[in-house]
Amino acid sequence: MMKKWLGVIFLMLSSIQLQAAIEIYQFEQAEHEQLYKQMIDELRCLVCQNQNLSASNAALAKDLRQQTYEMVTNGKSHAQIVDYMTQRYGDFVLYRPPVKSSTALLWFGPFILLFAGLMVLIITLKNRKQIIDEPLSEQQKTQLKQLLDEDDK
Secondary structure: OHHHHHHHHHHHHHHHHHHHHOOOOOOOOHHHHHHHHHHHHHEEOOOOOOOEOOOOOOHHHHHHHHHHHHHHHOOOOHHHHHHHHHHHHOHHHEOOOOOOHHHHHHHHHHHHHHHHHHHHHHHHHHHHHHHHHOOOOHHHHHHHHHHHHHHHO
């Protein structure tokens, strides 16, 4: 009986949480709705950092969705909304930040690391090949023969 009540309470609490996360916005124009959806997919939640605004339930994400909705319904363009958000929160709010001096490492760093890794691998393999390909000197051959002869005894 207790498990049944716990199950009912759990279902009630989980449905309340789901209902709290749903936001419904009315748009007069289909273009506004499309722009809104595009913007909340492109903008990063500053609290979660690995989610866009459409996927986040953080309070700040809800505020930013509301703000984006208001800007879209007031006729702001994609560029105007992006400019406002980056002026207020910096380039970090964008999932695809612009290429400039402050974000150059973000854009080109992985390629630089890949190139450096390939260079280290190539140099290591070349050095290994040179060590293996060097013939034995007469002294080394004599020592090797003596060691092999000792093992046979």
